[in-house]
Amino acid sequence: MKFNGSKVKLSRQLGIPLTPKAARVMEKKPYVPGQHGPTKRTGGKMSDYKRQLLEKQKLRAQYNIHEKQLLNYYKKSAMRAGNTSDNLVGMLERRLDAVVLRGGLAKTIYASRQYVGHGHITVNGKKVDIPSYLVKPGDVVSVKQKSRKLECFQDAIKNATPPDYLDVSKPDMSITFTEVPVRDDVPVVCEISLVIEFYSR
Numbered sequence: 001m002k003f004n005g006s007k008v009k010l011s012r013q014l015g016i017p018l019t020p021k022a023a024r025v026m027e028k029k030p031y032v033p034g035q036h037g038p039t040k041r042t043g044g045k046m047s048d049y050k051r052q053l054l055e056k057q058k059l060r061a062q063y064n065i066h067e068k069q070l071l072n073y074y075k076k077s078a079m080r081a082g083n084t085s086d087n088l089v090g091m092l093e094r095r096l097d098a099v100v101l102r103g104g105l106a107k108t109i110y111a112s113r114q115y116v117g118h119g120h121i122t123v124n125g126k127k128v129d130i131p132s133y134l135v136k137p138g139d140v141v142s143v144k145q146k147s148r149k150l151e152c153f154q155d156a157i158k159n160a161t162p163p164d165y166l167d168v169s170k171p172d173m174s175i176t177f178t179e180v181p182v183r184d185d186v187p188v189v190c191e192i193s194l195v196i197e198f199y200s201r
Contacts, residue, residue: 007110014058016189019108051191052198059190063092064109069132074199085192086182093165093181096121097131099141102187103168103175104160105153120147135177142174163187 077087106112
Protein backbone atom coordinates (compact mmCIF):
# COMPACT_ATOMS: atom_id res chain seq x y z
CA MET A 1 0.00 0.00 0.00
CA LYS A 2 1.41 3.37 -0.97
CA PHE A 3 0.28 5.77 1.76
CA ASN A 4 1.00 9.39 0.83
CA GLY A 5 -0.82 11.11 3.67
CA SER A 6 0.54 12.42 6.94
CA LYS A 7 2.14 9.58 8.90
CA VAL A 8 1.92 11.68 12.08
CA LYS A 9 -1.81 12.30 11.64
CA LEU A 10 -2.48 8.63 10.95
CA SER A 11 -0.44 7.67 14.00
CA ARG A 12 -2.41 10.02 16.25
CA GLN A 13 -5.71 8.72 14.86
CA LEU A 14 -4.76 5.12 15.61
CA GLY A 15 -2.90 5.85 18.85
CA ILE A 16 0.33 4.14 17.76
CA PRO A 17 3.58 5.77 16.52
CA LEU A 18 4.29 4.58 12.98
CA THR A 19 7.47 6.65 12.59
CA PRO A 20 10.10 8.16 14.93
CA LYS A 21 8.71 11.62 14.15
CA ALA A 22 5.21 10.51 15.06
CA ALA A 23 6.50 9.18 18.40
CA ARG A 24 8.01 12.58 19.22
CA VAL A 25 4.85 14.46 18.27
CA MET A 26 2.62 12.07 20.22
CA GLU A 27 4.61 12.72 23.39
CA LYS A 28 3.66 16.39 23.12
CA LYS A 29 0.17 15.83 21.74
CA PRO A 30 -1.23 12.62 23.24
CA TYR A 31 -4.67 13.09 21.71
CA VAL A 32 -6.37 12.63 18.35
CA PRO A 33 -5.78 15.26 15.64
CA GLY A 34 -8.30 17.97 14.82
CA GLN A 35 -9.77 21.12 16.28
CA HIS A 36 -11.42 19.31 19.17
CA GLY A 37 -8.64 16.80 19.74
CA PRO A 38 -7.42 18.10 23.12
CA THR A 39 -10.94 18.11 24.62
CA LYS A 40 -12.47 15.17 22.78
CA ARG A 41 -13.89 12.52 25.10
CA THR A 42 -12.09 9.20 24.77
CA GLY A 43 -13.56 7.39 27.74
CA GLY A 44 -16.94 6.65 26.12
CA LYS A 45 -18.07 3.10 25.48
CA MET A 46 -16.84 1.71 22.18
CA SER A 47 -18.90 -0.87 20.33
CA ASP A 48 -17.40 -4.31 19.67
CA TYR A 49 -17.44 -3.62 15.95
CA LYS A 50 -15.60 -0.32 16.34
CA ARG A 51 -12.94 -1.92 18.56
CA GLN A 52 -12.42 -4.70 16.02
CA LEU A 53 -12.25 -2.18 13.18
CA LEU A 54 -9.70 -0.04 15.03
CA GLU A 55 -7.45 -3.03 15.70
CA LYS A 56 -7.66 -4.06 12.05
CA GLN A 57 -6.67 -0.55 10.98
CA LYS A 58 -3.74 -0.63 13.40
CA LEU A 59 -2.52 -3.92 11.95
CA ARG A 60 -2.85 -2.71 8.37
CA ALA A 61 -1.01 0.51 9.12
CA GLN A 62 1.91 -1.22 10.85
CA TYR A 63 2.51 -3.41 7.80
CA ASN A 64 1.44 -0.74 5.28
CA ILE A 65 -0.81 -3.11 3.34
CA HIS A 66 -4.14 -2.85 1.52
CA GLU A 67 -7.39 -4.18 2.96
CA LYS A 68 -7.54 -6.85 0.24
CA GLN A 69 -4.04 -8.04 1.12
CA LEU A 70 -4.85 -8.38 4.82
CA LEU A 71 -8.08 -10.22 4.02
CA ASN A 72 -6.18 -12.68 1.82
CA TYR A 73 -3.60 -13.24 4.57
CA TYR A 74 -6.43 -13.92 7.03
CA LYS A 75 -8.12 -16.43 4.71
CA LYS A 76 -4.86 -18.34 4.20
CA SER A 77 -4.14 -18.25 7.95
CA ALA A 78 -7.61 -19.55 8.82
CA MET A 79 -7.22 -22.50 6.45
CA ARG A 80 -3.96 -23.63 8.05
CA ALA A 81 -3.67 -25.89 11.06
CA GLY A 82 -2.86 -24.24 14.37
CA ASN A 83 -3.71 -20.91 15.97
CA THR A 84 -5.07 -18.43 13.41
CA SER A 85 -3.54 -15.43 15.23
CA ASP A 86 -0.08 -17.02 15.15
CA ASN A 87 -0.55 -18.02 11.51
CA LEU A 88 -1.59 -14.50 10.51
CA VAL A 89 1.23 -12.71 12.29
CA GLY A 90 3.74 -15.28 11.10
CA MET A 91 2.72 -14.72 7.49
CA LEU A 92 2.88 -10.93 7.84
CA GLU A 93 6.33 -11.16 9.42
CA ARG A 94 7.56 -13.22 6.46
CA ARG A 95 6.98 -10.26 4.13
CA LEU A 96 10.30 -8.96 2.84
CA ASP A 97 9.59 -5.35 3.83
CA ALA A 98 8.72 -6.50 7.38
CA VAL A 99 11.98 -8.48 7.66
CA VAL A 100 13.99 -5.46 6.48
CA LEU A 101 12.27 -3.31 9.11
CA ARG A 102 12.57 -5.76 12.01
CA GLY A 103 16.20 -6.48 11.16
CA GLY A 104 17.11 -2.81 11.47
CA LEU A 105 17.89 -2.05 7.83
CA ALA A 106 15.12 0.57 7.80
CA LYS A 107 13.62 2.85 10.44
CA THR A 108 10.02 2.65 9.21
CA ILE A 109 7.89 0.27 7.18
CA TYR A 110 7.54 3.01 4.56
CA ALA A 111 11.31 3.31 4.14
CA SER A 112 11.61 -0.48 4.07
CA ARG A 113 9.09 -0.73 1.24
CA GLN A 114 10.96 1.94 -0.69
CA TYR A 115 14.35 0.25 -0.25
CA VAL A 116 12.95 -3.06 -1.50
CA GLY A 117 11.14 -1.44 -4.42
CA HIS A 118 14.28 0.43 -5.50
CA GLY A 119 16.30 -2.77 -5.69
CA HIS A 120 18.61 -2.26 -2.70
CA ILE A 121 17.70 -5.58 -1.06
CA THR A 122 18.72 -9.14 -1.94
CA VAL A 123 17.46 -12.53 -0.76
CA ASN A 124 20.06 -15.29 -0.84
CA GLY A 125 22.22 -13.07 -3.03
CA LYS A 126 19.54 -12.34 -5.66
CA LYS A 127 17.79 -8.97 -5.99
CA VAL A 128 14.14 -9.02 -4.96
CA ASP A 129 12.13 -5.83 -5.44
CA ILE A 130 8.71 -7.11 -4.32
CA PRO A 131 7.82 -5.94 -0.76
CA SER A 132 5.25 -8.73 -0.33
CA TYR A 133 7.76 -11.48 -1.17
CA LEU A 134 7.51 -14.15 1.56
CA VAL A 135 10.82 -15.06 3.16
CA LYS A 136 11.37 -18.66 4.32
CA PRO A 137 13.34 -19.92 7.35
CA GLY A 138 17.01 -20.04 6.42
CA ASP A 139 16.78 -17.23 3.86
CA VAL A 140 19.38 -14.47 4.11
CA VAL A 141 18.19 -10.92 3.46
CA SER A 142 20.88 -8.30 2.93
CA VAL A 143 21.63 -4.88 1.50
CA LYS A 144 23.12 -5.00 -1.99
CA GLN A 145 26.91 -4.54 -1.90
CA LYS A 146 26.82 -1.25 -3.83
CA SER A 147 24.17 0.19 -1.50
CA ARG A 148 25.85 -0.53 1.85
CA LYS A 149 27.63 2.80 1.96
CA LEU A 150 24.38 4.76 1.74
CA GLU A 151 23.77 6.86 4.85
CA CYS A 152 20.21 5.60 5.28
CA PHE A 153 21.43 2.04 5.86
CA GLN A 154 24.47 3.05 7.90
CA ASP A 155 22.28 5.14 10.18
CA ALA A 156 19.51 2.54 10.57
CA ILE A 157 21.68 -0.49 11.33
CA LYS A 158 23.55 1.27 14.18
CA ASN A 159 20.65 1.02 16.62
CA ALA A 160 19.18 -2.25 15.34
CA THR A 161 17.56 -4.40 18.07
CA PRO A 162 16.16 -7.37 16.13
CA PRO A 163 13.72 -9.91 17.62
CA ASP A 164 14.88 -13.45 18.42
CA TYR A 165 13.65 -14.97 15.15
CA LEU A 166 16.14 -12.87 13.16
CA ASP A 167 19.91 -13.30 13.25
CA VAL A 168 21.48 -9.99 12.23
CA SER A 169 25.07 -9.33 11.16
CA LYS A 170 25.61 -5.57 11.32
CA PRO A 171 29.01 -5.57 9.52
CA ASP A 172 27.50 -7.49 6.57
CA MET A 173 24.12 -5.72 6.78
CA SER A 174 22.48 -9.12 6.54
CA ILE A 175 19.52 -10.78 8.25
CA THR A 176 18.98 -14.51 8.53
CA PHE A 177 15.32 -15.43 8.98
CA THR A 178 15.70 -18.30 11.44
CA GLU A 179 12.07 -19.29 12.07
CA VAL A 180 8.49 -18.18 11.55
CA PRO A 181 7.50 -16.32 14.75
CA VAL A 182 4.32 -16.65 16.80
CA ARG A 183 2.27 -13.70 18.03
CA ASP A 184 4.08 -13.29 21.36
CA ASP A 185 7.46 -12.95 19.60
CA VAL A 186 6.41 -10.08 17.35
CA PRO A 187 6.58 -6.41 18.50
CA VAL A 188 3.36 -5.37 16.78
CA VAL A 189 0.88 -3.21 18.72
CA CYS A 190 -2.50 -4.80 18.10
CA GLU A 191 -5.10 -7.14 19.59
CA ILE A 192 -4.88 -9.79 16.89
CA SER A 193 -7.81 -11.72 18.35
CA LEU A 194 -10.10 -8.77 17.59
CA VAL A 195 -8.88 -8.70 13.98
CA ILE A 196 -9.71 -12.40 13.70
CA GLU A 197 -13.18 -11.70 15.15
CA PHE A 198 -13.69 -8.89 12.63
CA TYR A 199 -13.02 -11.12 9.64
CA SER A 200 -14.90 -14.12 11.02
CA ARG A 201 -18.14 -12.21 11.52
